[in-house]
Amino acid sequence: MDNTTEGRWDSLPVKLNDAILQTLDELKFTHMTPVQAACIPLFMSNKDVAAEAVTGSGKTLAFVIPIVELLLKREEKLKKMQVGALVVTPTRELALQISEVMEHFIQKFPQFTQILLIGGTNPIDDVEKFKDQGANIVIATPGRLEDMFRRKADGLDLAGSVRSLDVLVLDEFFCDCCKNP
Numbered sequence: 001m002d003n004t005t006e007g008r009w010d011s012l013p014v015k016l017n018d019a020i021l022q023t024l025d026e027l028k029f030t031h032m033t034p035v036q037a038a039c040i041p042l043f044m045s046n047k048d049v050a051a052e053a054v055t056g057s058g059k060t061l062a063f064v065i066p067i068v069e070l071l072l073k074r075e076e077k078l079k080k081m082q083v084g085a086l087v088v089t090p091t092r093e094l095a096l097q098i099s100e101v102m103e104h105f106i107q108k109f110p111q112f113t114q115i116l117l118i119g120g121t122n123p124i125d126d127v128e129k130f131k132d133q134g135a136n137i138v139i140a141t142p143g144r145l146e147d148m149f150r151r152k153a154d155g156l157d158l159a160g161s162v163r164s165l166d167v168l169v170l171d172e173f174f175c176d177c178c179k180n181p
Ligand SMILES: Nc1ncnc2c1ncn2[C@@H]1O[C@H](COP(=O)(O)OP(=O)(O)OP(=O)(O)O)[C@@H](O)[C@H]1O
Pocket: 001, 003, 028, 029, 030, 031, 032, 033, 036, 053, 054, 055, 056, 057, 058, 059, 060, 061
């Protein structure tokens, strides 16, 4: 893939956490892609960001890095059952890809937990996993996410957990049919 380069990570107006820079170094991602250079500083100054960029332009890291940075900057540390970031994406495959990238970037921050909520598995397993491990970052497809919001009787209060939400990402939210209904 030809990712047109747009400056080194240390040229951002906001300094990234050393462990994030180290992960980028391990991945040999020396430069930002344009969508990353444009989005990361806005995200990190708590702006609402809407980005449209072609497939393969590096949109995932454009929100994964700011999510980790914003959660690190929280004054009050997230408790086990408090969700700080929610990423909603339309397909299981995309959710899985995002979760793998996120896993890579939170490896060096054992204080953060993430959960992948997608269809195709028993929802009760997700409920139990959430209750057991907690989740500060949720990556989900819409159907399973809605299901998890209705699981109070099973002991999962997701509505309560997302009160601490700092970041909401709607990935691949606009498609041609949305633009031209
Ligand atoms: N700064 C970077 N330098 C080099 N490679 C990168 C960089 N950022 C992302 N990549 C790589 O580019 C590829 C595409 O990234 P990504 O999947 O985030 O694109 P995308 O814009 O989200 O695409 P899609 O629309 O298909 O989801 C991935 O393999 C990713 O690891």
